Amino acid sequence: MRINGVEIEDTFAEAFGIKMARVLITGATPHWARVAAQEATGFGTSIIMCPAEAGIEREVGGDETPDGRPGAYIMICHMSGKELENQLLARIGQCVLTAPTAAAFNGLLDAEIQYDTGFKLKFFADGYEKEDTIGGRRVYRIPMMQGEFIVEHSMGAVSGVAGGNFFILAKNQMAALMAAETAVSAISRLEGSITPFPGGIVASGSKVGANKYKFMKATTNEKFCPSLRDEVETMVPPDVEAIYEIVINGICPDAVEKAMRYGIMATTKIPGVVKITAGNYGGKLGKYKMHLKEILR
Amino acid sequence: MRINGVEIEDTFAEAFGIKMARVLITGATPHWARVAAQEATGFGTSIIMCPAEAGIEREVGGDETPDGRPGAYIMICHMSGKELENQLLARIGQCVLTAPTAAAFNGLLDAEIQYDTGFKLKFFADGYEKEDTIGGRRVYRIPMMQGEFIVEHSMGAVSGVAGGNFFILAKNQMAALMAAETAVSAISRLEGSITPFPGGIVASGSKVGANKYKFMKATTNEKFCPSLRDEVETMVPPDVEAIYEIVINGICPDAVEKAMRYGIMATTKIPGVVKITAGNYGGKLGKYKMHLKEILR
Amino acid sequence: MRINGVEIEDTFAEAFGIKMARVLITGATPHWARVAAQEATGFGTSIIMCPAEAGIEREVGGDETPDGRPGAYIMICHMSGKELENQLLARIGQCVLTAPTAAAFNGLLDAEIQYDTGFKLKFFADGYEKEDTIGGRRVYRIPMMQGEFIVEHSMGAVSGVAGGNFFILAKNQMAALMAAETAVSAISRLEGSITPFPGGIVASGSKVGANKYKFMKATTNEKFCPSLRDEVETMVPPDVEAIYEIVINGICPDAVEKAMRYGIMATTKIPGVVKITAGNYGGKLGKYKMHLKEILR
Amino acid sequence: MRINGVEIEDTFAEAFGIKMARVLITGATPHWARVAAQEATGFGTSIIMCPAEAGIEREVGGDETPDGRPGAYIMICHMSGKELENQLLARIGQCVLTAPTAAAFNGLLDAEIQYDTGFKLKFFADGYEKEDTIGGRRVYRIPMMQGEFIVEHSMGAVSGVAGGNFFILAKNQMAALMAAETAVSAISRLEGSITPFPGGIVASGSKVGANKYKFMKATTNEKFCPSLRDEVETMVPPDVEAIYEIVINGICPDAVEKAMRYGIMATTKIPGVVKITAGNYGGKLGKYKMHLKEILR
Missing domain, CATH: 3.30.70.520 (Alpha-Beta Plaits)
Incomplete structure (x- = not known):
């Protein structure tokens, strides 16, 4: 799509x-x-x-x-x-x-x-x-x-919903950031959802646990780090230099999905954005699954 | 003065x-x-x-x-x-x-x-x-x-200083607020001090303990409440309808005093400001005393 | 009313x-x-x-x-x-x-x-x-x-409408200003109208022509100047120290009237606002008359 | 350099x-x-x-x-x-x-x-x-x-100076824009200079006169248009997708040069910026020449 x-x-x-x-x-x-x-x-x-x-x-x-x-x-x-x-x-x-x-x-x-x-x-x-x-x-x-x-x-x-999300992959850090900013602005006009991170944006990205520092509960998700592309089994496409995540909490699944739709649509207007994806744990942990294709249909 | x-x-x-x-x-x-x-x-x-x-x-x-x-x-x-x-x-x-x-x-x-x-x-x-x-x-x-x-x-x-402060007494809530805003702006240009309350301003004002609800550690300072003027032994002058406090933390006493000086000077330019005072506990509790007259000399 | x-x-x-x-x-x-x-x-x-x-x-x-x-x-x-x-x-x-x-x-x-x-x-x-x-x-x-x-x-x-307006009379300059600010904010959410002055607010106020300097086309409206209260036949009520005007242009009379209604309603929430009035030339010059009572009914 | x-x-x-x-x-x-x-x-x-x-x-x-x-x-x-x-x-x-x-x-x-x-x-x-x-x-x-x-x-x-300038060439429009924004912010802290364009930034870029529409006094500078790279004799480097110009007016040549220095230094911190250049008419028209190398020495 x-x-x-x-x-x-x-x-x-x-x-x-x-x-x-x-x-x-x-x-x-x-x-x-x-x-x-x-x-x-x-x-x-x-x-x-x-x-x-x-x-x-x-x-x-x-x-x-x-x-x-x-x-x-x-x-x-x-x-x-x-x-x-x-x-x-x-x-x-x-x-x-x-x-x-x-x-x-x-x-x-x-x-x-x-x-x-x-x-x-x-x-x-x-x-x-x-x-x-x-x-x-x-x-x-x-x-x-x-x-x-x-x-x-x-x-x-x-009882609401936490952790709705999407990832913005772009050719350049500044393109990813401007896309994230305009996504957050679009979501800020909607009822029933928030983007709790600074300016609504997550610059990091984490995996559960750690490979090396076992005492850590969460550490950087190296597969999504552009600068580690050559050191690890990477998930970062070749033309992508930066990724930001938008995390969304909402009062109900519909509010989260609407925020995802408005946010994603906004990002696609920014030159340099290459790909949108989302974060999940294979569906084993969370109560809710928001499929990008259904949301954006 | x-x-x-x-x-x-x-x-x-x-x-x-x-x-x-x-x-x-x-x-x-x-x-x-x-x-x-x-x-x-x-x-x-x-x-x-x-x-x-x-x-x-x-x-x-x-x-x-x-x-x-x-x-x-x-x-x-x-x-x-x-x-x-x-x-x-x-x-x-x-x-x-x-x-x-x-x-x-x-x-x-x-x-x-x-x-x-x-x-x-x-x-x-x-x-x-x-x-x-x-x-x-x-x-x-x-x-x-x-x-x-x-x-x-x-x-x-x-080891810094907390609780440096001054009170802005004005004829009207909006005059007090605009004076507080311009004071906080003046202080925000200075090195070594912050005004930690929302927008740098305290709208409430508290006394230690309580008269009625003994389980409370801090309650409203009724003597400084304009609306209780006729019910309590008041400290609010007759022509004052609102009071805001600026609380200042600083890396050293000088930084706090400089912030107080710049902040107070700024408030005196706002029409409707009647009086500036400061909060203390009779000098028994705090390590530092900032005398308004000395600061503004 | x-x-x-x-x-x-x-x-x-x-x-x-x-x-x-x-x-x-x-x-x-x-x-x-x-x-x-x-x-x-x-x-x-x-x-x-x-x-x-x-x-x-x-x-x-x-x-x-x-x-x-x-x-x-x-x-x-x-x-x-x-x-x-x-x-x-x-x-x-x-x-x-x-x-x-x-x-x-x-x-x-x-x-x-x-x-x-x-x-x-x-x-x-x-x-x-x-x-x-x-x-x-x-x-x-x-x-x-x-x-x-x-x-x-x-x-x-x-063909739109220019010069829709209302005046905010308050006990204090800062109360009048905050009322004007919140009125302009309320109007800025509406379709079809603008408030063209700085920050949407007029601090002056003028009469056509001049009494003394006959070469001037427009001069200060001394009857609405609080500081000239004792020198001229004044229109300023005794408890009023400042007046701001909101001027509204709109694509149609309805848009102007809606802006006036939302703006005026907002001002009435600000402590210190005494009176709302509007400016006219006795109905001789303008094509449109917006009656406050009808707008606010 | x-x-x-x-x-x-x-x-x-x-x-x-x-x-x-x-x-x-x-x-x-x-x-x-x-x-x-x-x-x-x-x-x-x-x-x-x-x-x-x-x-x-x-x-x-x-x-x-x-x-x-x-x-x-x-x-x-x-x-x-x-x-x-x-x-x-x-x-x-x-x-x-x-x-x-x-x-x-x-x-x-x-x-x-x-x-x-x-x-x-x-x-x-x-x-x-x-x-x-x-x-x-x-x-x-x-x-x-x-x-x-x-x-x-x-x-x-x-008698001041108009038209001091530099060009920011970047891999992506958003990188160029963020670099321009931070340059303007840096210049806004300085005495004696302004950046008169919207947000301090010029998105266009013009040449004197026209090739086709002879009645125009100024038209787009096609040699600096990334999208015309394949149609004209271009000045746009291969890895550049967007260019913004910062125009500076100042009270004296020193004020303009200082603004150029602070502005350019700021742009070099933004990922995706490839090159900085400046606009001139071969030195034939203007009274002042600001050499980038001297300014940045």
Whole structure:
């Protein structure tokens, strides 16, 4: 299969279940909503060594928020529901409650799992909190130096999907990077998915375990390293000098597949992109298989 | 004391010792250095519930970096040296190593404390790493999908200063916020200091412990809440509707004081700013006292 | 009428007919589309002394563009159709043709007025141009140093509306400014309208002619100057210290009214905003009257 | 000559004299200074069809400005001193006077040419203007809706240099573009120079006159078009797929040469860059010759 001259490998991305909370942060302006969202989702690329996987889903106008102010949806993910709840509390408490003009609303009203994060945060008000309703949402008003912080009682979470992915193989590092950037931009307009790595992009790429340093749980995937082409049994095509991966977490398989489709389509417009493939473990480990050909049909 | 019509209270900021590492991240462009720096310093406002305090110090041109590419200095802080080392490893390993085009160099070459973070990260290369020298620095080249990741062997750390601060009291929330924004911008041009909160600004403000909810370690400082003016013994002047705090960590007391001076001077140019003060615990807890009058002399 | 506590004056904005062309600029990434759009619409606040009124309408994803790349719609306006055609040619020729990765498509396919701007620009190719079709559009491929520039044969224009407006009166300059910023952000998400002034905002405000300097065609509107409150017969309410105006041009009256509605609603969320009004000439000069109460009903 | 593996052609850039004014725009925050600066320098790539060549030189902190607020220096250039004065008046009057919180100061105090642009703009105040001194500068305070606009009496101009340049030849369009972006970023930190094209970059490239369309004054330079490699006597090396040019205007030859040096050095760090050259007319037309080898020595 070829799209705009780019080869699409006949393979699939293998993805896993993950617990995922969604929060809507609003602010006085889009800038200030973004500031809170960025701080709250930082240090959140991979649960291998980050305390959570997190990212900004997309920005919304005031016509889509309970308080009529511009906002940004964020997602926070963890394998453990208990740890997810802790991360929600810590990230909203430390990075949204403290952020200028920010408010935090439930991003998954209808989800079965509802954490009472707002209720827990109200204790910061030391008895001066007031309960109220904004746009039909049950919120607490917490007096602060800037005025007040508004937080909804509950924050919803679902069993979502982690590790949706595709790989961009290009003639040159800069072509691969620009393709990755435009893919992430395309995905950032969509509902229900995040790309948790820095700028949405993975520059490394890992295999489980190690050949030499046996104490390592994950090491570089030498078969996909262009500079090791002559030293190992390589998977890097001859005309490829660089590869970036886009990792996608989403609230459901459809959201991940839509993100993959929009992201891949965007990459095929960048001169120098040679091939798109995806990462899997032979289908043995993950709950979900996203076949590139089906997604792009 | 008055500067540009703004009252400067005769008081001092009380600050504490903290362990602080400094890393120079470079990238293909200033944008990509910033992307890595932002991810690596996120979820880092306060060690109360964040795994570290972290921030971007300032951006530099290629003429100031070992590899000749544009870069950004970041700082990561923790009370415990051991935890600081863990955070360095996790944040560089998960948020810089994975970031497109990023490299990580030692930001404190002459510091006594030198963590071998780069050495530890080289094991990710699973034996394919190469040792090299760039701009006189001892680095590892780790083969990756994008090409390679370059990291310096050691990352330096010092006993720095946390909790330098000042408060901006204004007639209106938006005046206070714009003053805070311009203060943070002024500080972002300086060497040796960060403002770790979201956008560099603290919207809340806390007291140690609680009056009502005794199980809380820190709660809102009701005396500084404009909306509680009529309910409590208030510290909020009659014409003040909003207060923001700028918290500053720095590599030495001078760096913190310089940041306070530049930040405060900037706020006095914003219409609606009424007063500048600072937070302290009567001088009983902190190692450092920064007197506003001396700083601004 | 009051919305979120803000008084809405019972008045109307008076707007005029203007010729308006609309161009869709695409780029490799949203950033590069924006770079071209910004350069092409600069020096375009008011036709009083600018060669055109111009602005970025809104950004779109690759799923909404003929070439599948991200883009931005821009509008260029002039009272004279002849001058509009000249401005189209000059601004696309100098600021889009020269911009990295940019392409220019017709933004008003069905409009009666169609300028052959693309046809005129093809002569830059000195005979090496190629005619082609992209997404059903008739385009020229112009060989360049970067590769090629793609431009559609025709650019459509309509008789649109200029000078839709509203005024934001606030307790403090910074409150007025933040309200103006968030209004402009809200409008930037809408189809069919631009806010041509710097950052979308007018800091001045003028009356026709002059009292003292008779050679001036337009001078400051002293009745709306807060600092002249005690010297002239003022229109500034006692608790107002600053006023900003948002000027809106749109492809039709509905587009202008929608922009006014979204913009005004956004301002009412900002603390310190006291009143919204609009500018008119008693209904004697303009073709269009936008009544605030009807727009906001 | 090779730098970091990139070939530097033994040639020179040919540059011309131009009249150049320099203005310092300040604002409440760096963001608002930038908003005014961007609008004022838009539609200013080349005097072939733009009313001026213009660009943002660099941003400065409040410690470098007369009013203590953050700012940005801009430059406006024209072959004709009379036209330059008109452009100064129009661009400051329409794009800075109208911009929120902006003020305009003389950026070349010691220059022999001093236009009384501020004096002319004061008439907008219709008699309500006040003369004052700020940081030793003679300014006018013009009452406005937002409060006031401050403008210095005179704006200085010099006989500067236009058309300093270098060409980036790369294996791929995206490599050339990223190299151009990082070059422009490096130059944006320097004093005394601008890169007036969109994003600082020229995607086209032109020859004087035409082969086929004799009525054209300038047409594409087919010898530098990669896609015409097989049709014309080409100057494009076999491994080059894209070329971008950086055009630099500066207040003196040294400023242009420094910008060329910093810009070129930055490009050599980007993978895929093959060669750097420069544009000239055999030395017959321009007043200045900048030899790459001397600049980079």
